Amino acid sequence: MIATDKNAIKTDVLVIGGGIAGLMAGIHAARQGVGVLVAEKANTKRSGCGATGNDHFMCYIPQVHGKNMEPIIAEYYKSQVGGFSDHALASIFLRQSFGRVQDWQRWGISMRPKGKWDFSGHAFPGRPRIWLKYAGHNQKAVLTRQAKKQKVNIANHLSITDIIARNGKVSGAIALETAGEQPVLRSIHAKSVVIATGCGSRLYPSPTPGWMFNTANCPVCTGSGQAMAYRAGAKLVNMEFPNRHAGPKYFARCGKATWIGLYKDPHGKPVGPFVSKATRALGDITGDIWSDVFTEKFKSGDGPVYIDCSSTSKADLSYMMWGLVQEGNTGMLDYMAAEGIDVRKHAVEFMQYEPFLVGRGIEIDQHAETNIKGLFAAGDPVGNFRADCAGAATFGWIAGQNAAARAKRMAAFQDISDDPHARKRIRLYSGIMQRKTGPDWKEANQALQQIMNDYAGPRGRSETLLQAGLTYLKNLKKKTTETLAAGNAHTLMRSIETLDLIECGEVIFLSARERKETRAKHVRLDYPFTNPLLTDKFLTIRKQNGRVHMHWRDRL
Amino acid sequence: MPPIINAEKCNACGVCADICPTDVFHVKKKKTTPAIRYPEECWHCNACVLDCKQEALSLRIPLPLMMLYVEAKK
Numbered sequence: 147m148i149a150t151d152k153n154a155i156k157t158d159v160l161v162i163g164g165g166i167a168g169l170m171a172g173i174h175a176a177r178q179g180v181g182v183l184v185a186e187k188a189n190t191k192r193s194g195c196g197a198t199g200n201d202h203f204m205c206y207i208p209q210v211h212g213k214n215m216e217p218i219i220a221e222y223y224k225s226q227v228g229g230f231s232d233h234a235l236a237s238i239f240l241r242q243s244f245g246r247v248q249d250w251q252r253w254g255i256s257m258r259p260k261g262k263w264d265f266s267g268h269a270f271p272g273r274p275r276i277w278l279k280y281a282g283h284n285q286k287a288v289l290t291r292q293a294k295k296q297k298v299n300i301a302n303h304l305s306i307t308d309i310i311a312r313n314g315k316v317s318g319a320i321a322l323e324t325a326g327e328q329p330v331l332r333s334i335h336a337k338s339v340v341i342a343t344g345c346g347s348r349l350y351p352s353p354t355p356g357w358m359f360n361t362a363n364c365p366v367c368t369g370s371g372q373a374m375a376y377r378a379g380a381k382l383v384n385m386e387f388p389n390r391h392a393g394p395k396y397f398a399r400c401g402k403a404t405w406i407g408l409y410k411d412p413h414g415k416p417v418g419p420f421v422s423k424a425t426r427a428l429g430d431i432t433g434d435i436w437s438d439v440f441t442e443k444f445k446s447g448d449g450p451v452y453i454d455c456s457s458t459s460k461a462d463l464s465y466m467m468w469g470l471v472q473e474g475n476t477g478m479l480d481y482m483a484a485e486g487i488d489v490r491k492h493a494v495e496f497m498q499y500e501p502f503l504v505g506r507g508i509e510i511d512q513h514a515e516t517n518i519k520g521l522f523a524a525g526d527p528v529g530n531f532r533a534d535c536a537g538a539a540t541f542g543w544i545a546g547q548n549a550a551a552r553a554k555r556m557a558a559f560q561d562i563s564d565d566p567h568a569r570k571r572i573r574l575y576s577g578i579m580q581r582k583t584g585p586d587w588k589e590a591n592q593a594l595q596q597i598m599n600d601y602a603g604p605r606g607r608s609e610t611l612l613q614a615g616l617t618y619l620k621n622l623k624k625k626t627t628e629t630l631a632a633g634n635a636h637t638l639m640r641s642i643e644t645l646d647l648i649e650c651g652e653v654i655f656l657s658a659r660e661r662k663e664t665r666a667k668h669v670r671l672d673y674p675f676t677n678p679l680l681t682d683k684f685l686t687i688r689k690q691n692g693r694v695h696m697h698w699r700d701r702l
Numbered sequence: 703m704p705p706i707i708n709a710e711k712c713n714a715c716g717v718c719a720d721i722c723p724t725d726v727f728h729v730k731k732k733k734t735t736p737a738i739r740y741p742e743e744c745w746h747c748n749a750c751v752l753d754c755k756q757e758a759l760s761l762r763i764p765l766p767l768m769m770l771y772v773e774a775k776k
Contacts (some may be wrong), residue, residue, distance in 0.1 A: 186728045192721040192749040219726050324725070354766040358741045359724060366724050399746045414775030456774035477748035481763045495770040636725055636740065644742070 148579040158553035160336035164308040165194030167525025168342035169289040170542030178550035189307035190290045194344045195364045199283040200476030204276050204536040205243035210263050221276045226434045227532045227582040230384045232702040234498040235531040239540050242489045246539045254288045266427045271605035277469040281472045304641050309573045310562050316520035318561035329635035336557040338520045338549035343371030344524040346503025347645055351595045353396050360396045362391045371527035372507040373646035376378040380508040380516040381688040383529035388501035388667040392437040395497040401477040404469040406462050407455030426462045440498045452493035505532025514545035516640050522549050547698050578641050584631030587640040593622050598651055606671040607658050616655040657685055660696050704744040704761045709735050711758035718750035
């Protein structure tokens with residue numbers, strides 16, 4: 147059974163998700179003197195991709211980089227995160243990024259752990275360095291403390307499932323309390339809403355069959371922000387482009403790591419052209435910008451590819467181990483110690499992980515607002531800007547400020563009673579809980595993963611494959627909607643995550659069909675060329691009154 | 703299966719269950735040692751290990767996730 151708490155929550159600003167973007171949005175909104183609720187489905191102290199830490203923060207510091215920001219912007223576009231960002235947003239981000247670094251330093255996250263601004267790692271030889279090395283192991287605890295200090299109301303174990311918008315304006319949301327065995331539905335009135343739901347994992351099969359939570363990024367960040375924004379009529383953008391990370395083979399949690407070594411083939415020959423000795427300043431960037439190397443060397447029979455740290459200096463190895471702790475990879479370090487895996491003498495095999503959604507999704511303007519008035523987005527679910535942790539911090543801050551300003555301008559809450567969209571969604575969730583038998587979320591999630599992999603996957607796409615896959619996905623969606631069963635709050639939450647993933651999958655299929663060229667990791671087997679006419683062209687997609695609208699626009 | 707709770711060290715404070723990003727734990731009754739209800743949903747992030755003041759928690763990495771390594775070439 148699903149219970150309903152008739153007492154609606156009222157808040158000036160609702161922030162969906164208490165990761166880096168969400169907490170930064172909450173803190174800045176609260177500083178403008180409005181009421182803020184951060185709804186987090188886990189606990190803000192340890193949730194999202196930054197749960198146990200991070201160690202690289204992209205930023206522009208004039209005293210380090212010089213007064214001219216242009217070379218830093220150029221470097222941003224060449225980096226692993228800069229491919230699909232609007233120029234205007236990239237520029238705003240870099241200008242404001244140092245302000246956020248200073249905030250974090252003041253609040254207790256060590257942004258200068260070695261006593262100076264240390265730009266190292268993820269860098270090309272002979273070029274400016276843009277990633278600030280920092281000690282982020284405590285970042286979520288510090289940001290949570292700061293949010294509480296600013297009187298942000300944090301509701302942990304409160305999952306937002308849907309946004310309520312009327313006449314192109316946001317008015318509230320549906321929430322699900324998952325702390326107890328029985329799920330409890332709540333409605334929320336809000337003048338502004340910030341989506342900060344993180345990335346989209348669990349769309350494609352993980353490296354290990356059946357282990358759906360073996361993901362580099364947070365496995366319960368499931369594209370829900372993109373899905374609920376799309377359902378509310380917001381535009382999504384760049385959804386057709388898969389993004390993939392690389393890291394130690396099979397143990398995907400280690401993917402976001404800061405190894406200082408050389409990528410080598412089994413004969414000990416480096417596979418990339420960048421460095422012949424890895425140092426803390428210049429590791430081997432091959433894995434960042436050519437994550438396909440691990441797959442391609444395997445396919446050609448020249449693999450596997452290993453990371454070899456045996457020629458890294460003792461001092462740099464100790465720096466690397468420190469960096470891995472700051473990045474939150476203590477689970478891997480504990481394992482390596484127990485297994486006797488020693489980076490001084492062992493080479494560890496790497497692989498390319500499955501695609502996930504990051505920097506693909508909700509379209510925002512320079513105020514972090516979507517095409518729905520009062521609906522803002524920041525961090526990984528944004529589709530026209532990406533800078534991972536630093537991007538989340540900076541645009542979270544911007545979203546918080548503008549969400550608060552809008553809430554202040556609004557005299558009253560809008561009516562959300564008897565909303566047809568909300569009614570439909572609540573019926574869907576109640577149905578899932580009421581069914582005594584039926585497939586569970588795992589079946590649905592695995593069915594989705596195999597369709598995504600085979601028909602919209604990294605091996606290549608084509609009109610006929612995409613058309614077939616879309617038909618199968620729609621069948622799966624119908625079947626899932628009509629038959630899915632969950633027994634408690636936890637499994638209902640997972641079921642809704644899976645439905646959101648299916649929604650994202652559908653958008654990926656539609657967008658991938660529309661982009662008739664091969665670009666980046668969007669490989670069209672029937673259009674194997676990159677079309678110059680589509681350079682700097684972004685594809686947006688939105689749904690209005692049940693109809694899908696796709697639109698090409700220039701990169702701004 | 704990950705994680706593992708040492709019941710002798712556990713003081714049933716419930717922190718691990720509260721902070722787990724993926725809701726792996728289940729507290730049936732307050733002030734009792736949590737159960738590992740959804741072990742296959744562990745992300746191996748180590749948050750529970752880091753936040754347990756009693757040092758009662760450890761992770762066991764499942765076999766399919768074992769890291770693959772060889773002697774580095776000289």
